Amino acid sequence: MKKISRxxxxxxxxxxxxxxxxxxxxxxxxxxxxxxPNVVIILWDAFSAKHLSxxxxxxxxxxxxxxxxxxxxxxxxxxxxxxxxxxxxxxxLTGMLPWKHRAINYGGLVKSEFAGSxxxxxLGEDYFRFAFSQNPWPDRLMGQYHxxxxxxxxxxxxxxxxxxxxxxxxxxxxxxxxxxxxxxxxPAQDSAPAGSSLLGYLYKSRTLNNASKRQTLAxxxxxxxxxxxxxxxxxxxxxxxxxxxxxxxxNLAARDQPYFAYFHLYSPHYPYRPHNNYRKLFxxxxxxxxxxxxxxxxxxxxxxxxxxxxxxxxxQIAQVxxxxxxxxxxxxxxxxxxxxxxxxxxxxxxxxxxxxxxHGFQLMYEPVLHIPLLIHxxxxxxxxxxxxxxxNIDILPTILSVAGKAPAQNMDGKVLxxxxxxxxxxxxxxxxxxxxxPVFSPIKKAVISMRKHALKLIAYLGYNEMAxxxxxxxxxxxxxxxxNLASKDTKTLSAMxxxxxxxxxxxxxxxxKK
Amino acid sequence: MKLGKWFDGRLPNRQSILxxxxxxxxxxxxxxxxxxxxxxxxxxxxxxxxxxxxxxxxAFSVDLLESILALAGVLLLDLTLFLALRNxxxxxxxxxxxxxxxxxxxxxxxxxxxxxxxxxxxxxGELIWWAIALPxxxxxxxVASKNKxxxxxxxxxxxxxxxxxxxxxxxxxxxxAVVIIRNIY
Numbered sequence: 001m002k003k004i005s006r007x008x009x010x011x012x013x014x015x016x017x018x019x020x021x022x023x024x025x026x027x028x029x030x031x032x033x034x035x036x037p038n039v040v041i042i043l044w045d046a047f048s049a050k051h052l053s054x055x056x057x058x059x060x061x062x063x064x065x066x067x068x069x070x071x072x073x074x075x076x077x078x079x080x081x082x083x084x085x086x087x088x089x090x091x092x093l094t095g096m097l098p099w100k101h102r103a104i105n106y107g108g109l110v111k112s113e114f115a116g117s118x119x120x121x122x123l124g125e126d127y128f129r130f131a132f133s134q135n136p137w138p139d140r141l142m143g144q145y146h147x148x149x150x151x152x153x154x155x156x157x158x159x160x161x162x163x164x165x166x167x168x169x170x171x172x173x174x175x176x177x178x179x180x181x182x183x184x185x186x187p188a189q190d191s192a193p194a195g196s197s198l199l200g201y202l203y204k205s206r207t208l209n210n211a212s213k214r215q216t217l218a219x220x221x222x223x224x225x226x227x228x229x230x231x232x233x234x235x236x237x238x239x240x241x242x243x244x245x246x247x248x249x250x251n252l253a254a255r256d257q258p259y260f261a262y263f264h265l266y267s268p269h270y271p272y273r274p275h276n277n278y279r280k281l282f283x284x285x286x287x288x289x290x291x292x293x294x295x296x297x298x299x300x301x302x303x304x305x306x307x308x309x310x311x312x313x314x315x316q317i318a319q320v321x322x323x324x325x326x327x328x329x330x331x332x333x334x335x336x337x338x339x340x341x342x343x344x345x346x347x348x349x350x351x352x353x354x355x356x357x358x359h360g361f362q363l364m365y366e367p368v369l370h371i372p373l374l375i376h377x378x379x380x381x382x383x384x385x386x387x388x389x390x391x392n393i394d395i396l397p398t399i400l401s402v403a404g405k406a407p408a409q410n411m412d413g414k415v416l417x418x419x420x421x422x423x424x425x426x427x428x429x430x431x432x433x434x435x436x437x438p439v440f441s442p443i444k445k446a447v448i449s450m451r452k453h454a455l456k457l458i459a460y461l462g463y464n465e466m467a468x469x470x471x472x473x474x475x476x477x478x479x480x481x482x483x484n485l486a487s488k489d490t491k492t493l494s495a496m497x498x499x500x501x502x503x504x505x506x507x508x509x510x511x512x513k514k
Numbered sequence: 515m516k517l518g519k520w521f522d523g524r525l526p527n528r529q530s531i532l533x534x535x536x537x538x539x540x541x542x543x544x545x546x547x548x549x550x551x552x553x554x555x556x557x558x559x560x561x562x563x564x565x566x567x568x569x570x571x572x573a574f575s576v577d578l579l580e581s582i583l584a585l586a587g588v589l590l591l592d593l594t595l596f597l598a599l600r601n602x603x604x605x606x607x608x609x610x611x612x613x614x615x616x617x618x619x620x621x622x623x624x625x626x627x628x629x630x631x632x633x634x635x636x637x638x639g640e641l642i643w644w645a646i647a648l649p650x651x652x653x654x655x656x657v658a659s660k661n662k663x664x665x666x667x668x669x670x671x672x673x674x675x676x677x678x679x680x681x682x683x684x685x686x687x688x689x690x691a692v693v694i695i696r697n698i699y
């Protein structure tokens with residue numbers, strides 16, 4: 001007798017439960033009875049648009065996303081407002097720029113007065129609201145409004161470590177308990193020792209031993225991607241996680257209520273450990289990205305090392321793309337795809353150039369800020385391109401707009417073109433990293449990027465080690481950001497600096513002590 | 515009744531137990547406070563004073579639990595492994611050395627293998643580490659506590675450590691209340 005796999009079980013269980021609950025709705029093409037549309041966000045952590053074949057990457061990394069794009073709206077110049085998870089995700093969820101919401105430090109939180117600006121609270125009880133982040137930092141952000149989340153899975157859900165759910169003991173204080181317990185007292189791994197000497201040791205030992213054993217059992221040879229930040233070590237198999245997404249969406253679709261679901265999926269985030277099936281992909285394919293000079297603040301990694309990391313990352317993306325392809329065909333098959341707005345995006349990109357690999361550092365170049373955004377509307381069958389620059393702070397206003405809800409006050413984001421918003425070519429798109437700046441003070445130490453038309457200004461504020469604190473690029477003629485125009489086009493530089501500082505001064509006003 | 519009598523005859527006196535608990539509390543809480551100073555600068559970057567105090571409330575609650583467990587551990591050892599020794603006079607110093615040994619042993623491994631790259635080393639050496647550290651620690655604790663001077667010093671330490679109970683226990687109870695309230699409302 002054939003053994004039933006976990007994947008088969010989840011598929012059958014999901015379909016059965018959904019079918020039992022609401023057979024009529026399951027294959028319905030309409031949004032919901034109330035007319036309010038279902039909204040689903042699939043977010044891949046650290047997914048740079050620069051590595052998608054959809055956006056012109058020479059390697060064919062994403063054939064399934066390319067196929068999905070054929071009946072979706074594709075945003076070609078979409079930016080994250082931050083270059084690491086906390087800032088990027090908080091910007092998307094609040095619809096605000098980082099200098100306002102202030103989740104600017106690693107693992108930080110949104111300023112309490114703005115915590116209510118999020119899709120969960122603003123969509124309200126009309127919606128069934130679902131949250132799942134494999135990355136603990138967005139989980140922490142959503143913990144700030146846990147009371148408005150109807151189903152809130154822990155980061156370990158659908159992983160190989162489902163027994164480790166420490167945070168589940170502190171459901172009502174999820175955000176702070178995560179900092180106290182998971183970051184400080186009982187971290188599974190961290191550069192600083194655990195705050196709890198004996199229990200911390202026991203917890204670390206148990207977690208690492210379990211993780212190690214289960215990785216070995218799951219794949220024979222280093223095939224399991226891991227969650228490692230911050231203080232976590234949760235191995236997971238992408239196929240299990242995507243089965244989980246299908247299972248959850250099938251159950252949500254069976255409800256007699258519109259739903260909002262946010263899946264923050266960890267891959268292709270570092271560590272890049274694609275399945276063995278991908279180990280030969282892109283090997284010796286002759287692709288050599290443009291060579292770029294080392295950045296003065298970068299760690300000076302060798303070019304060969306960066307090429308090696310890039311190829312691993314691209315393989316990880318290819319694996320994610322395959323899983324996405326299976327997900328889309330399953331959602332298409334059971335009618336869910338036609339009954340929801342499916343938003344596919346990332347929180348920030350990833351960078352392998354100028355002597356640096358990764359994200360979250362003071363580098364604000366295109367690979368780390370330019371993120372994918374594809375939106376499939378219910379019943380959409382035609383492809384649409386949007387080339388005007390947009391920001392991930394526009395996601396929340398767009399969701400509220402399509403759901404017929406009023407936008408929250410103080411939001412910086414605008415409804416996206418193609419979904420009721422206007423094309424505004426003159427609008428500046430800001431991104432920033434301010435990890436060295438306290439959240440309670442005016443922004444004085446940060447790197448801020450401003451994209452306007454085809455021009456991009458990068459300003460290094462408070463970093464004295466930067467001999468040239470401003471960089472200016474024309475992305476149309478110089479997409480690789482190799483030709484700094486700051487000293488050549490001083491007039492444009494001056495105008496863009498004025499605009500940037502005027503916006504920054506305004507944002508800093510509430511933090512200036514009178 | 516019979517079980518109570520059995521314990522009465524075997525448990526050390528309350529003063530000694532209190533002394534061991536006081537030293538455990540002192541060691542456990544000191545370590546937490548020490549490690550919190552690594553984190554405090556970053557917390558001050560993004561947490562309010564109230565939030566930082568709440569993090570400490572979690573820390574002190576966990577420390578209270580940890581200290582109680584440490585005491586329970588040494589009492590269990592005394593009722594089992596050390597039962598044959600039957601020397602109540604040495605209980606306090608012996609138990610303090612056991613707690614100290616366990617704590618130092620854990621901390622040493624934290625310090626040696628802190629990061630992601632050390633995971634394999636942490637796991638591979640674990641069995642050998644504890645196979646040596648545990649028996650060695652127990653032997654050292656038993657042998658050292660036979661020495662009059664060691665006993666005298668550790669008893670004096672325990673006597674003085676009791677003062678920390680007056681600070682940490684009320685603080686921990688308040689902390690526990692804070693954690694409970696935060697997780698109810």
